[in-house]
Structures are given as structure tokens and as C-alpha cells.
Amino acid sequence: MTSDPAVRPPLDKSRLTGIGSDEIPDVTIEVVETAASTNALAVRRAQEGAADGHVVVAEHQTAGRGRLDRTWETPPGTALTFSMVLRPVVPTRSWPWLPLLTGYAVGKALKAQGYDAGVKWPNDVLIGDKKVAGILIERIETRDGPAAVVGVGLNVGMRTDELPVPTATSLAIEAGDAGPDRTEVLLSVLSTLREAYDAWQAGGDHTGLRLAESYADACVTVGQDVRVDLPDGSVLTGRATRVDPGGRLVVDGPDGPTPVAAGDVVHVRPLDQ
Template sequence: MTGDSDQRPPLDAAVLQQELALTPDLSLELLAESPSTNQVAADRARDGAPDGLLVVADHQTAGRGRLDRTWETPAGAAITFSLVLRPTVPAAQWPWLPLLTGHTVSKALAAFGYNTRVKWPNDVLIDGLKVAGILVERIETSDGPAAVVGVGINVSTRAEELPVPTATSLQVAHADLTPTREGVLLGVVAGLREGFDAWQAGGADAAQRLASSYVAHCATVGQDVRVDLPGGTAISGRAVDVDLDGRLVVETAEGRQLVGAGDVVHVVPE
């Protein structure tokens, strides 16, 4: 890890405030450093924070991902944020929120020129390597349940700083395209807000459109996979679809199985 402060300046608070002021349903809390933006956002939600509170950490020191994994990045190299949302859709539709988040983050990065896909449920990939992680948590509050949508994206992380061989960053993937951290943050948050609002307002038709669009852009569908399930078991087969409840449909030797939670590994033929 290096600390080139001249190459990795802090986020420009004035730019973020100016741009976000144009979106009245978003409000910004910018932290110089935080162990976890999801924890801060969850605390704010319990204290009554409204839909649209955006908690951004210039440097997140102990971020959490799915399945209790950590998300660590060098200072100034990533964007990490958590958005408080208060969905009004029926509870049965909540499982789609993590998939919606991955899909909208992927589309927002694609708009910058990157070749993005989503690995079920919501890992964002560029050319098969993970560039963004997402953790969506349901929080019970006195004003009803809230969702805390946490997103971390590697922006200028160098190849030698990546934690695992299956990770990448915007800079590593395509150095000529690397936008500013402010630009990435604003573009992704705008896409997420727009996608969430459309999903909420559109009813059954919007849910169907989301499902169709998600499947079309999901790197997992059509792949041979191993799915490590909660409890230590696993299944193997071909991922053939994502159903209307957001579950991965896997064709196994024992027949089709529906997966609502699990860790997917894309199996590469030897």
C-alpha cells in the first residue's frame, strides 16, 4: 500500500454537495474516515434518518461484505457509501433489493465505458473480475423497516494493492477511462436512486422488467457453477435463470434447485 496524497486527494466535499443539492431526495453525510458506513447509516436510520440519507466515507477502515467478509482498500483509492432507503413495496419483494443494487451499479459503471456484468446476487464484475461489493441490510426502526444499501467500488487501486487475484479496479481494468472518485460516486448514486424509485413506483410490471433486465446482464446465468450454501453444504450444476423472487435457478443432476442465499463460484472448464 502506498500513500501518494498528491495522486489520491480526499473527496471534494464542495463538488459533492453542489451536485447532490440538485437531487432533493438525497442528503449527504461525508466522513473523513469510518470503520463501516453501513453501521453509521444503520445507527442514523434507527435515530429516524429519512429515506435518501447518503453516508460516504473518504476512507473506510473495516468495511463488511456479504457472508461476513471484509472490504478493505487503500486510503483515497475507492468510494464507499451507504444509502438509507425506506421501501414501501410488499415484504415479499425485498429480496430483489440486493439484486437491483448490483444491477444499477453495474449499469452506472457501464455508462462510463466499462464492460460490466453482475455475478448473482450482486457482485459487480469487469471482464470477470470483481470491482464492486454490495451489502444490503434490513434495519428495524421505530418508523418501520429501513434498508441500508452499502456499496464499495475500487477506483484507483493498483494491481499490487488488490486483495485477491479475482479482484480488479477501474484503473486496472481500463486506465484510460478512470473517472474521478466524485464522478463515480455521483453517477452510481444517481443510478441507484433512479432504479430504486422506478422499482417502487412501477408495481408488478416494474418487477417483471427488472427481472428480465437483470437476467440479460447476469454473468452467472448460463454458467456452470458451484453454490456454497448456508450451513456448509454445496450444490453444483448449470445456472439457467433467476426467478421472479430473485432466486438463482440451478439445473443439477438431481433436478432444478432454487437458491435464495449462497456463495456462487463460476466453474471454469479445465
């Protein structure tokens, strides 16, 4: 796969690495040319003592990882692939909200840029019914205590023939042009994510309830008929009715309302109008 550097310029490394606290507080950005996986690199940085808010972004990721150990490679210059080290101090019971918070923040940043983005539970970001961003969160132990590595892969400049699957899309395809500047998109997403994360950390249970309401409003899965492939190999079908205070998707199935903490969700048909 090739890319035209005149059409797909590199990230503005000097701007990203020189970012100040007045632009995005408590974030430092490390730009690398190539990485097999930014999550793997961020895990290493966390174990080496990287502070909360350290971001690793790759110009080209060659072996990105998703849920269920899925891997992919994107054409150089067409995607944003980055991972952020976070060290939450909220109670352990609140950690399951971090993947949902991340999906919500990415979707919110894209909506602010004019895209009709929403979140498929738990954290796939869609435009319409097609996936534009995927998120992988890993909890790890470090000498400074537990940390989370938040990985995001966002399709920015891909053409239709460069998409990994037919159910994906990119910002360029949705806009009908070459796509936005990746540096600007990255700064917007990081700013929105940092703001949401800091509010979640500071606000206790009350802020958690507000996050649950905001997430439910952005979650396009609520109100859908769904099929959920559960981790034990079983399948649950029914209507997704809400997201509970623990971040679980509640599916009204054959045995009544069933909360789902993990699983692959397929939207069976569009929302009723």
C-alpha cells in the same frame, strides 16, 4: 499502505454535500473522513431518523464488512465506500430484489462510463471475470419502521499490488490509467441507483417483471456452470439457467432445476460461446 494525494485527490465534499434535487432527487450526502464501516454509521443514522436517500460516504473505510462477516481495508483515496439509507414501501415479498437491483444499478452506471461490467448473482459487480464492487444490504428496525442500509464498496484507483485478492480489479487497472474521478463515479452510481429504486417502488409487479428481465440480461452467471456453497453447508453444482420472479437463481443440477435464494456462487467455467 500509502497514497499520493496529488494522484489520488479527495472527494469533492462541497459538491457532494451541496447536491440539489435537480441533480439527484431525494438524495442527501454526508461525507466523513474515516469510518470503520459506512454501513454501521448508516444504520445509526437510520435509527436516529435519517430519511430515505441519506448517503454516508467515507474518504477511508478501515473495517468494511461483507457477506459472511468478511472484513477489509483499502488504501486511502483508492475506493468508493458508501452506504445509503432506504425505506422501501413495496410489499415485504419484494424486498429480496433490493440487493439484485443495487448490483444491477452499479453495473449499469459503470457500463455507461465505458466499462464492460456485469453482475454475478446476486450482486457482485464484475469486469470480465474479476470483482470490482461488492454490496452488502442490511434490513433493520427503526422507530419509523423497517429500513434497508445499502452498502457499496467500489475499487476505483487501486493498483494491482493494492488489491485485496487476485480475483479483484479496479477501474484504474481496467482503464490502464490512474482511474476516474471518484466524485463523478459516486454521483453517477447514486443517480442510477436512485432512478432504478424509484421505478421499482412506483411500478408494482409490472415494473418488477421488467427489473427481472433487465437483471437477467446483465447477470453474467446465467448460462454458466456453477458451484453454489449453500448456507446449510451443502454444495449444489450445475448450470445456472435463469433468475426467477423472486430473484432466486435457478440451477439445473443433479436433482433437476433448483431455485437458490442464498449462497456463495463460483463460476466453474466461462460461458459457452
